[in-house]
Amino acid sequence: MTLDTYYLGIDVGSVSTNLVVIDTNDKIIEKLYLKTSGQPIKVLCEGLKLLGDHLGRNVNICGVGATGSGRQLAAVITGADIIKNEITAHAVAAQRIVPDVRTILEIGGQDSKIIFLKNGIICDFAMNTVCAAGTGSFLDRQAARLGIPIEEFGGYALRSKSPVRIAGRCAVFAESDMIHKQQAGHSLEDIICGLCEGLVRNYLNNLAKGKDISEPVMFQGGVAANVGIVAAFKKALQKDIIIPKYYDVMGAYGAALIAKQKTKEKTQKNSTKFRGFKSAEDNYEAKSIECNGCSNMCEVVEISSNGNAIARWGDRCGKWAFSI
Amino acid sequence: MKVTFPHMGNLYICIKVLMEELGIDYVIPPFTSKRTLEIGTRHVPECACLPLKITTGNLIEAYQVGADTVLMAGGCGPCRFGYYCEMYREILKDLNYNMNVITLEPPNGNMVKLLQRIKNLLGGFNLYKILKAIKNTTQVAIEVDEVECLASKIRPRELEKGDVDKIYKKFQKDVIAAKGIEQIKKLIRDAKNNLLKVKTDEKANPLKIGIVGEIYTTIDYYTNFDIQSKLGAIGVETHRYVTISDWITEHIVKNALRLPRNLSYAHAAKPYLGKMIGGHARETIGNTILYAQQGYDGVIQIYPFTCMPEIVAESILPAVERDFDIPVLTLIIDEMTGEAGYFTRIEAFVDLLHRRKEKGTVDFRYILSGD
Ligand code: SF4
Numbered sequence: 259m260t261l262d263t264y265y266l267g268i269d270v271g272s273v274s275t276n277l278v279v280i281d282t283n284d285k286i287i288e289k290l291y292l293k294t295s296g297q298p299i300k301v302l303c304e305g306l307k308l309l310g311d312h313l314g315r316n317v318n319i320c321g322v323g324a325t326g327s328g329r330q331l332a333a334v335i336t337g338a339d340i341i342k343n344e345i346t347a348h349a350v351a352a353q354r355i356v357p358d359v360r361t362i363l364e365i366g367g368q369d370s371k372i373i374f375l376k377n378g379i380i381c382d383f384a385m386n387t388v389c390a391a392g393t394g395s396f397l398d399r400q401a402a403r404l405g406i407p408i409e410e411f412g413g414y415a416l417r418s419k420s421p422v423r424i425a426g427r428c429a430v431f432a433e434s435d436m437i438h439k440q441q442a443g444h445s446l447e448d449i450i451c452g453l454c455e456g457l458v459r460n461y462l463n464n465l466a467k468g469k470d471i472s473e474p475v476m477f478q479g480g481v482a483a484n485v486g487i488v489a490a491f492k493k494a495l496q497k498d499i500i501i502p503k504y505y506d507v508m509g510a511y512g513a514a515l516i517a518k519q520k521t522k523e524k525t526q527k528n529s530t531k532f533r534g535f536k537s538a539e540d541n542y543e544a545k546s547i548e549c550n551g552c553s554n555m556c557e558v559v560e561i562s563s564n565g566n567a568i569a570r571w572g573d574r575c576g577k578w579a580f581s582i
Numbered sequence: 583m584k585v586t587f588p589h590m591g592n593l594y595i596c597i598k599v600l601m602e603e604l605g606i607d608y609v610i611p612p613f614t615s616k617r618t619l620e621i622g623t624r625h626v627p628e629c630a631c632l633p634l635k636i637t638t639g640n641l642i643e644a645y646q647v648g649a650d651t652v653l654m655a656g657g658c659g660p661c662r663f664g665y666y667c668e669m670y671r672e673i674l675k676d677l678n679y680n681m682n683v684i685t686l687e688p689p690n691g692n693m694v695k696l697l698q699r700i701k702n703l704l705g706g707f708n709l710y711k712i713l714k715a716i717k718n719t720t721q722v723a724i725e726v727d728e729v730e731c732l733a734s735k736i737r738p739r740e741l742e743k744g745d746v747d748k749i750y751k752k753f754q755k756d757v758i759a760a761k762g763i764e765q766i767k768k769l770i771r772d773a774k775n776n777l778l779k780v781k782t783d784e785k786a787n788p789l790k791i792g793i794v795g796e797i798y799t800t801i802d803y804y805t806n807f808d809i810q811s812k813l814g815a816i817g818v819e820t821h822r823y824v825t826i827s828d829w830i831t832e833h834i835v836k837n838a839l840r841l842p843r844n845l846s847y848a849h850a851a852k853p854y855l856g857k858m859i860g861g862h863a864r865e866t867i868g869n870t871i872l873y874a875q876q877g878y879d880g881v882i883q884i885y886p887f888t889c890m891p892e893i894v895a896e897s898i899l900p901a902v903e904r905d906f907d908i909p910v911l912t913l914i915i916d917e918m919t920g921e922a923g924y925f926t927r928i929e930a931f932v933d934l935l936h937r938r939k940e941k942g943t944v945d946f947r948y949i950l951s952g953d
Pocket residue numbers: 631632633661662663664796797798860861862886888889890891892
């Protein structure tokens with residue numbers, strides 16, 4: 259019996275956990291976008307189970323890649339072959355879709371980044387530091403506060419005739435400024451449009467300061483669904499913006515692509531360390547230990563499955579990580 | 583009188599030698615830890631720079647183990663470092679800690695005043711003893727920096743991951759207990775020999791990254807999350823021009839003796855930043871250029887949030903980056919810095935450098951590299 263060959267990409271972020279399965283032609287055949295809700299392990303296992311049920315148990319996963327801030331966690335649970343940072347993963351995915359892409363704007367739930375490419379390689383990148391954090395979450399919150407479903411939020415912005423100026427530097431200021439403008443009697447449309455423009459202005463000021471934004475420009479991450487933000491980017495940059503079909507799972511897609519390439523490089527077939535979809539059925543637990551062994555007092559994360567410690571990290575000296 | 587001082591990387595080794603040579607009773611503050619940072623953050627104004635928070639924490643922890651006098655180099659520079667001593671004094675006073683803060687200004691200020699302070703500290707003035715102590719301290723500083731430099735060179739080449747760190751960390755710990763300069767020198771020699779015995783991959787051709795930025799955050803391994811060791815572990819060789827021994831010889835000794843200083847960084851920086859603007863901004867620019875000229879693959883600039891001189895340097899670096907074709911990554915650290923985001927950037931930067939290096943030899947369509 260010959261099985262179809264697939265690759266799995268996992269992106270565990272603080273807001274969403276995404277899984278993507280691709281075939282040998284890099285086509286996405288399954289995608290899952292789940293809310294992490296502060297329980298990455300539980301959500302990841304649910305996702306794995308869903309995928310396993312959907313694909314049937316007999317598919318042949320030949321490589322697994324993990325990315326996102328929870329990449330180590332995901333790697334331990336699934337047995338990933340490669341662990342990649344989200345910047346590289348996002349760039350790989352974008353480049354697979356538009357090979358000569360020069361600029362990638364990425365706004366997710368918590369992180370925003372911008373990646374510049376030249377001759378097909380990343381030549382520069384920036385990630386938000388203290389401010390402009392959590393643009394995605396912030397938009398969700400504002401939508402909820404105004405009683406508008408987030409899907410319709412951007413639509414309001416498009417209907418605006420004369421956007422008001424909202425201070426977008428920091429979420430706290432932006433929110434109070436919005437309330438102020440509401441009280442001053444501006445229409446919801448104008449306020450929402452102003453907010454989108456404020457956030458985009460802030461993003462560009464923070465991450466792209468003094469850098470050349472050349473075309474093609476691609477916009478990905480959950481926030482790319484927001485037509486208001488997209489319009490604000492177009493207006494600010496005066497450029498065309500490409501939004502890939504799977505804009506919300508590009509990190510996971512990138513991880514799958516890297517896994518595919520890496521496992522193919524190894525000549526051996528079936529060299530994957532993937533623990534199978536049934537690994538989702540194990541019982542996992544994460545706890546943090548404060549080590550008092552030395553002055554570093556590291557906070558060590560321990561993942562155990564069915565009572566046995568399977569991985570630890572976070573220690574500076576290796577005492578915990580290597581004792582497994 | 584029990585003298586103490588703030589931590590900064592391996593500085594405690596040098597001060598230990600100095601104190602012992604001068605015959606001054608001292609305590610080394612407990613190594614910087616989360617607790618140190620918490621204490622410091624609680625008592626230092628929020629907008630102050632991170633080094634002030636951590637070092638204040640050091641002093642308070644030292645007070646708790648019996649120190650009553652603080653010895654601190656003063657800065658006369660235009661940046662906030664010049665106020666550090668005054669800040670310590672006020673904060674400790676507010677806490678009702680009875681600690682005396684002695685400022686040792688570099689001797690280009692008022693020589694008489696400085697000598698008076700030293701005299702008070704030593705309870706007398708024995709020029710021979712002082713000169714010998716300074717000589718020995720300088721010597722030890724140089725040798726300790728050599729050990730550190732050696733470790734950064736061997737780490738990316740070691741066959742058994744972690745070998746170098748084991749030797750290096752043990753050395754840093756053992757020094758605390760050592761008595762007298764001879765024992766310390768022996769520990770240094772042993773560490774060097776052991777490092778040279780580490781089995782390495784002869785064929786390794788690691789990436790090379792230069793570390794630039796504000797002196798405290800680049801030198802203090804607690805503060806920068808041990809970046810040189812972390813980079814070494816993923817196969818990157820690192821180098822840093824700004825070191826403790828360099829600071830002692832260039833800024834203190836040579837300055838005092840009016841000897842010509844090594845200013846190659848200043849010459850290099852000249853077209854971009856012709857003046858000393860405080861902190862290590864000129865070193866940051868100049869050294870970045872020197873690294874580029876020596877064929878380094880990339881440069882990482884590290885500085886504490888709100889550090890004025892480094893903000894200026896950061897805004898100049900894109901021009902250097904362009905003119906010398908060398909990628910620069912800037913990392914800004916404060917007490918809120920999350921390790922995850924910090925390492926994501928470092929990893930992505932290393933990916934970028936790998937790919938740049940491979941380009942031309944391999945024709946991958948993808949942007950990835952390494953593992
Ligand atoms: S160099 Fe920067 S961090 Fe150091 S004291 Fe000056 S402003 Fe603060």
